[in-house]
Amino acid sequence: MGTRHFALLMVCAFVIAGCSSASTTAEPTPSNTASGSASGSGSAKKYDRAVVLVSGLATQSPFTTPTQACQSGTAAGVSDTALRAGLLQAKRNVFTAPTQIGTSQVTSAVGLGAFSDCPTALPSHMTINTAGRLDAGGANLARFIDHLHRTYGVRDVDLVGHSMGGLFATAALSKLKADSSPVKVRSLSTLSAPWTGVFAADYAAGELKTKACRSQQMCTKILTDYKQLAIKEGSQGAAIQLTSKFLAGPNGWVARQRSALKDVPVTLIGGDHFRQARGNAGVWPNDTLVALQSAHATSVGDDVMPSRFCVTRPDVHTLNFAQEFNLPDTSAITWDPQAIEAVNQAIARTEAPTSAPNRTGC
Numbered sequence: 615m616g617t618r619h620f621a622l623l624m625v626c627a628f629v630i631a632g633c634s635s636a637s638t639t640a641e642p643t644p645s646n647t648a649s650g651s652a653s654g655s656g657s658a659k660k661y662d663r664a665v666v667l668v669s670g671l672a673t674q675s676p677f678t679t680p681t682q683a684c685q686s687g688t689a690a691g692v693s694d695t696a697l698r699a700g701l702l703q704a705k706r707n708v709f710t711a712p713t714q715i716g717t718s719q720v721t722s723a724v725g726l727g728a729f730s731d732c733p734t735a736l737p738s739h740m741t742i743n744t745a746g747r748l749d750a751g752g753a754n755l756a757r758f759i760d761h762l763h764r765t766y767g768v769r770d771v772d773l774v775g776h777s778m779g780g781l782f783a784t785a786a787l788s789k790l791k792a793d794s795s796p797v798k799v800r801s802l803s804t805l806s807a808p809w810t811g812v813f814a815a816d817y818a819a820g821e822l823k824t825k826a827c828r829s830q831q832m833c834t835k836i837l838t839d840y841k842q843l844a845i846k847e848g849s850q851g852a853a854i855q856l857t858s859k860f861l862a863g864p865n866g867w868v869a870r871q872r873s874a875l876k877d878v879p880v881t882l883i884g885g886d887h888f889r890q891a892r893g894n895a896g897v898w899p900n901d902t903l904v905a906l907q908s909a910h911a912t913s914v915g916d917d918v919m920p921s922r923f924c925v926t927r928p929d930v931h932t933l934n935f936a937q938e939f940n941l942p943d944t945s946a947i948t949w950d951p952q953a954i955e956a957v958n959q960a961i962a963r964t965e966a967p968t969s970a971p972n973r974t975g976c
Contacts, residue, residue: 660767661707669693670777674723676732678710684732692727700954712741752785772801780807788874801964803881809911811858814840872918879921881960884909885929903931924976925956
């Protein structure tokens, strides 16, 4: 691991709280939810329709299939293990997209959500660099989905992204459409995705003052630590792209995805564990890192996202934050059984003959 990546991990251990190799806390349970061995043999099983899980900024997740996952540590990393288990239990065909902090393959991780002895790692051009740019991550995810089509026969996918993973998934959707991919995206579900920015990124960019935290110490620390992350990454890093200025508005990155989102039903799941009366709506309520109005894409126009269904849970952003605040693991949004069931219901809605809802619950 290079000096830059080590420094990045030290900052994101607290700020993003999703870096698998940045914590020494005991790994969460369940430690493994896979059946089958880590290394497959013979021809791959075919799946007509599949769910693809995508983790977010500064995370590491291994490649997993519906029957194969990591045999040591967590089955699919800190962000995706419980989500994967819940959707497998609901009889979904779940694949985990490989993610890495950098441009290499991902084979293992240490710390909270540690994993090893995993299915054969896929090449770096199919692995999302979670410290990189949105469109680059989306292109690699699109290659991964094409791989699922060629190897496993997948023709329809339901994309599920946590945090920045929701934006990587959107970028992949745009790429698949632009390339006339034979794979159809049936639905997009996001959990705590920063559709209109991360308020800490706005602070790092000089667009938000610490007074927006209303003297809440944890909020203030999130702002200052995120700024360090943005400085470490520099202008080519992922953190700088999570500002409201870059993502939101009529000419923002999200608006430029309108052709991809126009015929895909989107379910937006956000957390509101932390609240402040009369607080800045761009900050409060939030799940520690992403404001609810950003997770629900409140200011994104119907011309960009015409079909949406919103769910609110009293959750924090990640498992690391749940443990930091001595909350149950199920208070983390990707470990919350009701949030997982909301994703399952989002997938089920696309199987029904009626049209998807428009701003239901938003």
